[in-house]
Amino acid sequence: MITLYDCATAPSPRRARILLAEKGIAHATVQVDLKTGEQLGEAYRKINPQCTVPALLTEEGVMLTSNAAITAYLEARYPLPPMLGVTPMDKAEIADWHWRIEFEGFMPIAEAFRNTSAAMLHRALPGPANYEQIPQLAERGLARLQKFLMDLEEQLHNRDFVAARQFSVADILAVVAIDFARIVKVRPDERHPNLLRWRAAMAQRPSMAL
Amino acid sequence: MITLYDCATAPSPRRARILLAEKGIAHATVQVDLKTGEQLGEAYRKINPQCTVPALLTEEGVMLTSNAAITAYLEARYPLPPMLGVTPMDKAEIADWHWRIEFEGFMPIAEAFRNTSAAMLHRALPGPANYEQIPQLAERGLARLQKFLMDLEEQLHNRDFVAARQFSVADILAVVAIDFARIVKVRPDERHPNLLRWRAAMAQRPSMAL
Numbered sequence: 001m002i003t004l005y006d007c008a009t010a011p012s013p014r015r016a017r018i019l020l021a022e023k024g025i026a027h028a029t030v031q032v033d034l035k036t037g038e039q040l041g042e043a044y045r046k047i048n049p050q051c052t053v054p055a056l057l058t059e060e061g062v063m064l065t066s067n068a069a070i071t072a073y074l075e076a077r078y079p080l081p082p083m084l085g086v087t088p089m090d091k092a093e094i095a096d097w098h099w100r101i102e103f104e105g106f107m108p109i110a111e112a113f114r115n116t117s118a119a120m121l122h123r124a125l126p127g128p129a130n131y132e133q134i135p136q137l138a139e140r141g142l143a144r145l146q147k148f149l150m151d152l153e154e155q156l157h158n159r160d161f162v163a164a165r166q167f168s169v170a171d172i173l174a175v176v177a178i179d180f181a182r183i184v185k186v187r188p189d190e191r192h193p194n195l196l197r198w199r200a201a202m203a204q205r206p207s208m209a210l
Numbered sequence: 211m212i213t214l215y216d217c218a219t220a221p222s223p224r225r226a227r228i229l230l231a232e233k234g235i236a237h238a239t240v241q242v243d244l245k246t247g248e249q250l251g252e253a254y255r256k257i258n259p260q261c262t263v264p265a266l267l268t269e270e271g272v273m274l275t276s277n278a279a280i281t282a283y284l285e286a287r288y289p290l291p292p293m294l295g296v297t298p299m300d301k302a303e304i305a306d307w308h309w310r311i312e313f314e315g316f317m318p319i320a321e322a323f324r325n326t327s328a329a330m331l332h333r334a335l336p337g338p339a340n341y342e343q344i345p346q347l348a349e350r351g352l353a354r355l356q357k358f359l360m361d362l363e364e365q366l367h368n369r370d371f372v373a374a375r376q377f378s379v380a381d382i383l384a385v386v387a388i389d390f391a392r393i394v395k396v397r398p399d400e401r402h403p404n405l406l407r408w409r410a411a412m413a414q415r416p417s418m419a420l
Contacts, residue, residue, distance in 0.1 A: 064302055068309030072294075073302035084282075092274050092283035099278030129357060136344045140334075147339060
């Protein structure tokens with residue numbers, strides 16, 4: 001059976017969780033306890049040598065070990081409803097925003113969090129290797145995050161979805177990033193009316209409660 | 211006519227340059243002089259508000275302003291030869307490695323370079339906003355780059371291509387990253403025999419001279 005290796009409190013596996021729900025794909029879930037470092041233990045390392053969640057065991061019995069792999073696989077194997085666009089131009093716009101949200105939103109939040117949190121000491125990056133915290137990188141992450149919120153606010157002016165006038169992985173990742181920003185005490189506010197309107201609309205989708 | 215906004219000496223537009231060549235897509239090229247900061251000037255800002263190269267003007271007259279957008283568009287609009295895989299599992303493996311090479315290879319090199327080079331003062335990140343250099347991030351980039359080379363060496367054991375037993379965007383980005391590493395004085399060596407074998411084979415493709 002399709003199995004998602006998940007952690008209910010973590011943003012990265014939430015991307016896969018929402019994607020599976022939006023495509024209506026039945027699956028089992030195994031919780032991996034990031035708080036106790038289960039992802040670095042021998043048992044999970046055999047499942048995913050990258051020591052990250054999510055991982056997805058496919059129907060064919062292959063383990064996919066990144067959101068990149070999971071997203072590409074699920075879209076090709078279960079094309080409907082499409083989450084990466086259908087026309088070349090829609091695919092371009094969705095891929096563009098998906099990439100921007102990852103590099104300009106999601107990563108800066110992770111940088112701000114992982115480079116300051118006491119719980120993340122020596123764990124400035126996910127994965128099997130330890131990296132020391134860099135306080136300046138946390139500061140830069142917070143600055144970039146403010147810029148990202150304004151860019152997303154501008155993009156959502158007169159739009160119901162982040163990209164290509166349709167619900168897509170860009171909306172999924174944007175919701176995950178915006179919600180994740182709380183961990184560094186950043187929330188959209190009165191400077192971001194379109195972002196708040198879009199986030200409220202997204203909350204109507206059952207997948208977003210996951 | 212399809213037009214690539216390029217910079218002959220820069221690694222990011224090289225990704226698009228090679229992709230266009232591998233798909234055999236005729237196009238015009240406009241050079242943007244990154245050395246004099248042309249990408250930050252008013253004229254180019256109107257072409258690409260992100261102030262980055264590559265940008266691609268499509269046949270339909272739409273400007274695509276990131277490799278993410280360009281890659282998704284070209285694969286959908288000109289499907290042959292495929293560069294993102296065809297089967298769900300091949301697509302997964304190619305997307306996985308493409309993502310890993312970007313985050314674990316290409317970005318660490320950029321971090322090592324942009325956070326130390328005198329020419330990149332205040333320009334630790336591409337784009338319209340200035341960010342100060344963080345020397346610790348350069349050091350971390352060099353450490354991650356060494357790990358990436360070993361991971362890629364291991365992946366290329368008994369393989370002719372990075373992913374899914376076929377030439378793909380993963381090979382393109384890996385070549386661009388490995389060659390770009392010279393800028394921080396890192397080159398594959400006797401510790402990386404499979405990587406050297408693969409790079410020599412890649413050199414047989416005319417696109418790689420671009």
